[in-house]
Amino acid sequence: MNRIKNIKELAELAGVSTGTVSRALAGSALISQKTRDRIQALADEHGFRPNVLARNLRIQRTGAIGVLIPLGHETGQHISDPFFITMLGLLADALTERGYDLLLSRVIPTDDRWLDRITGSGRVDGVIVIGQSDQSAALDLVAGHYRPLVVWGGHTPGQSYCSVGSDNRKGGDLAASHLIERGCQRIAFFGDPGAPEISQRLEGARDAMARAGLADQLTVLPAHLVAEAAHPDIARFLSQEGQRPQGIVAASDVIAMSALRVLAEQGLSVPGDVRVVGYDGLALGEQTSPRLTTVAQELTRGAEHLVDMLLRRIAGEETQSVVMQPELVVRLSS
Incomplete structure (x- = not known):
């Protein structure tokens, strides 16, 4: 049996136009189900597969969404980070259900044009950025002329790009308020405020401490988001004389897990000696x-x-940015 090489040959065999074949193979409702089934059966019988790349060029679509992870302030972070893995799995499921492929890139920015180069490559139909890092300027630069861009992260007044994220300031407030309610007065915040989301969480913790009259009892350790890098810094911080807090607000669950490990290594009980709250869920x-x-x-x-x-x-x-309300999930560490 002869193998069909192109749509024209399939159209001649089916006795229809090339446009009808193209629409039928794309599942268009403009073509009757009976005709779609007949053309698909002929294509299968003669081993024909449409050239998806050529079709995408015609309709100016790639069928792919770029998912980017910019690491400006924390270059040691990897895609295997538990937060990134969780978000990537959720995004992959949602995109696949909508008929899109996911093109993943971990980016170490070298200048403010890195995102411009990616969006101008023509390889994707749109871009989702996971985390702002310290790249707000690059995001604003591209958002002014590239519309299909959405960013996961905290919202900052005046930003040009569209974002989705939690109310980080409220989340930091929830964490610190919970520790204060549990009797903690000396509280440490673990996280590097160089990233907007973490800075907002720190401000929320400060809000709670100020309301309780404990503003001078909050200390900050700019701990890394990478567990291996955070661990030695946290160990040194907690081993210093008079440094140990009664409660820890960690800017991420990964940092909180590093704190739990250090506290166990130093023979301290949680929540008996120190209470710990993470962030992310x-x-x-x-x-x-x-x-x-x-x-x-x-x-x-x-x-x-x-x-x-x-x-x-x-x-x-x-579309407008979405700010979701965080929720305190109380477990045994506090």
């Missing part, structure tokens, strides 16, 4: 010992928002 928090109290960000709903808003922007709609 990762499933791993259920597996720590003790189970980790955390500020959850509703990551599943966040991923759904990111994909929905991006596809609406690809279709030409305008």
